[in-house]
Amino acid sequence: MTLPGYPEAAPLAGLAGGVLIGLAAAVMLLGLGRIAGVSGIAAKAAGLGGSGIARSGAWTFVIGLPLGALVVSMLQGGIEARFASAPVLIVAGLLVGIGTRLGSGCTRGHGVCGVSRLSARSIVATLTFMAAGIATVAAMNALGMEVLR
Amino acid sequence: MTRPALPALVSGTLFGAGLALGGMTDPARVRGFLDLFGAWDPTLAFVMGGAVLVMAIVWRAVPRMQTPWLAEAFHLPTRADLTPRLIGGAALFGIGWGIAGLCPGPGIAALVIEPGAAAIFVAAMLAGMALVRLFEAKSA
Numbered sequence: 001m002t003l004p005g006y007p008e009a010a011p012l013a014g015l016a017g018g019v020l021i022g023l024a025a026a027v028m029l030l031g032l033g034r035i036a037g038v039s040g041i042a043a044k045a046a047g048l049g050g051s052g053i054a055r056s057g058a059w060t061f062v063i064g065l066p067l068g069a070l071v072v073s074m075l076q077g078g079i080e081a082r083f084a085s086a087p088v089l090i091v092a093g094l095l096v097g098i099g100t101r102l103g104s105g106c107t108r109g110h111g112v113c114g115v116s117r118l119s120a121r122s123i124v125a126t127l128t129f130m131a132a133g134i135a136t137v138a139a140m141n142a143l144g145m146e147v148l149r
Numbered sequence: 150m151t152r153p154a155l156p157a158l159v160s161g162t163l164f165g166a167g168l169a170l171g172g173m174t175d176p177a178r179v180r181g182f183l184d185l186f187g188a189w190d191p192t193l194a195f196v197m198g199g200a201v202l203v204m205a206i207v208w209r210a211v212p213r214m215q216t217p218w219l220a221e222a223f224h225l226p227t228r229a230d231l232t233p234r235l236i237g238g239a240a241l242f243g244i245g246w247g248i249a250g251l252c253p254g255p256g257i258a259a260l261v262i263e264p265g266a267a268a269i270f271v272a273a274m275l276a277g278m279a280l281v282r283l284f285e286a287k288s289a
Contacts, residue, residue, distance in 0.1 A: 006191055008181060010172055014192040017171020018199020024164035025200065026207040031156040033217030034224050038164075038254040039278075042271075048278045052224050057153030062257060064161020069258040071162070072169035081175040081259065083266035084249045093270040095245025096252060097277020103238025107252045108164070110239070111197060114226075116204035124231055125239040130183075132243025137183040140248070147249065148177050 025113055032057065035117075037109020038065075039100035049101075082148040103129070156219055165258040171196040174259045176250025183247050 003009045028034055036051040043050030044058035051058070073079045084092065100106045103125055105114065110129075114122020140147070172178040172192050181190030216222055246252050251259070251270050259267035 003191065006189070008178075008188070008190045009192045009195075011192065011195045014171045014195030015199040017167040017169070017173065018196040018201075019203055020163050020167030020170060021196065022167075022200040022203025022207070024160045024162075024167060025204050027156055027160040027163065029204075029207060029211065029217070030214070031160075031217055031219045032153055033220045033222055035226065038252075038257070042253050042257065042275070043278050046275050046278070048275065048282050050278075053157065054153045057157035060154045060158035061161035061164075064158045064163075065165035065168075065254060065258040066261040067158075068162040068165025068167070069169040069174055070165075070261040072166050073262065079169055079174060079262050081262050082177045083251075083259075083263050084176065086266075086269050089249050089251075089266055089270040090273045092245040092249030092251060093256070093273025094277040094280075095241050095248070096256070096270075097245075097274035097279075098281055099238045099240070099242025099245055099277075100253060100274075101238065101278050101281040102234050103240075103242055104235060106242060106254070107197075107246075108254055112200045112204055116201045117208050119226070120229055121226075121231060121235055125235055128236050128239035129243030129246060132240045133183040133247035134185045136244045136247025137180055138186050141184065141187055148180065 021108070021112060022116075025108070028061075029113070035109065035113040036061075037105045037113065039096075039106040040104075040109060043101065084147040085149060088147045099129075152219060164254060167196075167200070168255050168258050169262075171199075174255045174262055176255075178250075179252075179255070180247070180250035183250075 003011050034053055036053050040051030041058045041061050045062045110122040110125040115126055168174050182193035256270045
């Protein structure tokens with residue numbers, strides 16, 4: 001199915017993926033009583049502070065991420081993806097690492113868990129990182145910077 | 150396996166599968182969503198919408214539960230203050246997200262899609278987190 005006017009969009013696959021992401025967060029909340037986002041869990045696994053989940057759980061969650069992607073990749077016969085060059089990935093990674101620690105969360109912790117709970121902090125954080133991301137892409141496009149290869 | 154390990158593995162695997170299925174492991178799709186003033190790709194809104202919808206239902210069940218299924222108690226954030234740190238951090242995160250089209254979940258999940266690129270991103274992200282921790286330890 002496609003969206004009229006947006007030939008590139010994949011609304012059904014997006015919705016199905018979103019439901020799986022919601023179920024993933026539900027397992028964490030109903031099972032372990034936590035809303036742990038990915039940035040907090042990754043920090044915990046790496047021994048850099050982060051969320052209150054036990055380190056064993058942080059590690060198995062982190063291992064599960066590529067595992068789940070691998071299953072989908074195998075079922076679909078590969079996943080299309082274009083990435084930026086190493087210097088761009090380094091700059092972006094540093095900003096994401098610093099920003100998520102200072103801002104107490106990322107797209108999952110704030111964007112999914114916090115927004116669905118109507119947390120004021122999460123709604124403000126989500127609007128802020130969305131606006132910053134949109135402004136960044138607009139600025140890069142205006143400057144003719146094509147980073148994905 | 151200790152108690153949180155298995156449910157966390159299930160959660161992580163579901164999450165990674167959801168990201169891949171929804172196209173979020175492709176930075177081109179994520180940047181397409183952020184390209185609001187160009188060739189906008191609304192797919193990410195459907196991903197976010199699906200996830201928020203499920204969680205909005207789940208949150209309604211929480212107050213009726215005494216304890217989580219597999220833990221002694223709920224540990225939920227209680228802060229409600231809007232600080233410059235929160236907003237500044239979210240802005241920095243958003244800039245990094247826009248530059249490469251990757252946030253922490255897809256970055257880690259992409260280790261099986263394009264290992265080299267994903268590993269560079271994840272290493273830089275952890276370095277950024279370590280910098281914050283280092284700075285906080287010094288100023289504490």
